[in-house]
Amino acid sequence: MVVAFQAFDCLAYRDPQTMEIKPALATSWKQVDDTTIDFTLREGVTFQNGDPFTADDVVYTINTIIQDKRVAIPAYYTSFAGAEKIDDFHVRLKLTGLSPAVMEYLSMVTPIWPKAYREKIGADAYSKAPIGTGPYKITKVDGTTQIDMERYDGYYAGSPKGRPAIRYIKIHEVPDATTEMTELLGGRADWIWGYNADQFANISRVPNLEAVRFGTMRVHFMTIDAAGRTGADNPLTKLKVRQAVISAIDRATMAKQLIQGDSRVIDAPCFPSQFGCDVSAAVKYPYDPARAKQLLAEAGYPNGFDTELVTYAPAQLSAAIQNYLKAVGINMRIQQLQIGAAIQLAEAGKAPLYSGSWGSNSVNDASAFMPYWLGGGLDDYARDPDVHKLLNQAGASNDPEVRRKAFSEAIRLATERVNFIPLFSDVRYVAFSKQLNFQGFPDDIPRFYLSSWK
Helix, strand or coil: CHHHHHHCCCCEEECCCCCCEEECCEEEEEEEECCEEEEEECCCCECCCCCECCHHHHHHHHHHHCCCCCCCCHHHHCCEEEEEEEECCEEEEEECCCCCCHHHHHHHCCCCCCHHHHHHHCHHHHHHCCCCCCCEEEEEEECCCEEEEEECCCCCCCCCCCCCCCCEEEEECCCCHHHHHHHHHCCCCCEEECCCHHHHHHHHCCCCEEEEEEEEEEEEEEEECCCCCCCCCCHHHCHHHHHHHHHHCCHHHHHHHHHCCCCCECCCCCCCCCECCCHHHCCCCCCCHHHHHHHHHHCCCCCCEEEEEEECCCHHHHHHHHHHHHHCCEEEEEEECCHHHHHHHHHCCCCCEEEEEECHHHCCEHHHCHHHHHCCCCCCCCCCHHHHHHHHHHCCCCCHHHHHHHHHHHHHHHHHCCCEEEEEEEEEEEEEECCEECCCCCCCCCCHHHCEEC
16 A cells, blocks of 8 residues: 555545545546446546556456455445446446445545556556556566655646655565664665654664654454354353453553553544544443453353464564453463464454454545444454444445444444454654655555655
């Protein structure tokens, strides 16, 4: 996604400061009926190989995405029924039903591909030599370790992204945090992100470096096997046990000491800025280990029980949770895995507890969070039909008040029943040369096209 924002454009663009949806490859759009949107496309735009951008590219992209089984998050495109060409610069998008947040998805996670070029070289070759209409052209893809980009001087005037000031960008992945820091301190890297919070103060003292941190939409969480997917006799299927688990974890201290910055406890299964994320509807569970022990005893586990956490989250977060649960009698084994392996195990229903983080792909609507974890899919460990019904209601209306009401009630039920355990928000740590102008945004997308050298 980081690379896609530099090298591709979507039909629309969401301003990272105002969250306003603005024209991009589409200059305007009209909701014809509940399941039809007509787009007028921008003329004079070219892909980075010089091919003109037309309706054919939009139709090809939409119709390919909804059939491609390799799409990373298919749930984001289930509202797309297909696209039709009206003429070279007008496209009709058909939806499978009401999709109130469709413009968020079209602005954030639907980059437009070049039909002629991609069909000519094939999808696999395209992944190694991609082109888009964005402000930067990808000039080199070296496996998963390096991507080189160069400013596309043919980028169209009038783009909400503007024309970039920096000509060349090299994105280089290194094997570990130590190497990353060595590259920065040695002047071989101008910008890094995602380093450990404990390094922030040290980097801040380096004269030629700038260290910044800012809160993001990403939420650290745990799923909890309320549905008994890992066994019908799983203690986590009991409400008082789930209440004990969340009451045993000092989320505020974890946020303050481990994430630091302006990380804050999250009480609802969504990020507060997202449309529909009614934090006031959430049932709150303050840190109360005595209450946790009492709840365990009432549930029939006065001596606690054994369970397991599957995770790809930083080890210090898992260790803290393990210690908090141990203090109330719950012995939690940790299965620390790479992200792909952890997701695979969780989706197979083999994780009594599962922790990670979710950034909603920066979509500022609760539909990018709640249905993913509580909507009945592979990652739903609650399988709560009442919550499913409410989330379906929220997705079946374009009326903001109807959606708000349904999301609010879903949040109330999901938190009352502890169907999901939100922990705290994440903070992005960035360090860069003082010769670079760089600004971070809460949606956690670095926009190098807005950066410049001093």
